[in-house]
Amino acid sequence: MAAASSQNTIARQWxxxxxxxxxxxxxxxxxxxxxxxxxTTKQ
Structure with missing residues (x-):
């Protein structure tokens, strides 16, 4: 779960x-x- 959360954070920052x-x-x-x-709401 932590890895997925980390990936989401990185994606938002990018x-x-x-x-x-x-x-x-x-x-x-x-x-x-x-x-x-x-x-992000268009996707």
Missing amino acids: QLLKLIPTRPPGSEAKLLTQQYLAV
Whole structure:
């Protein structure tokens, strides 16, 4: 069970990392969370 939970955590973190802009201006955590939820609820 711990391995599955760990994999889910890594997958969520990877999705959030892909949303972070690589150039200025940056992004707020609130906006990143909204984008993440929009992406994950479509699946």
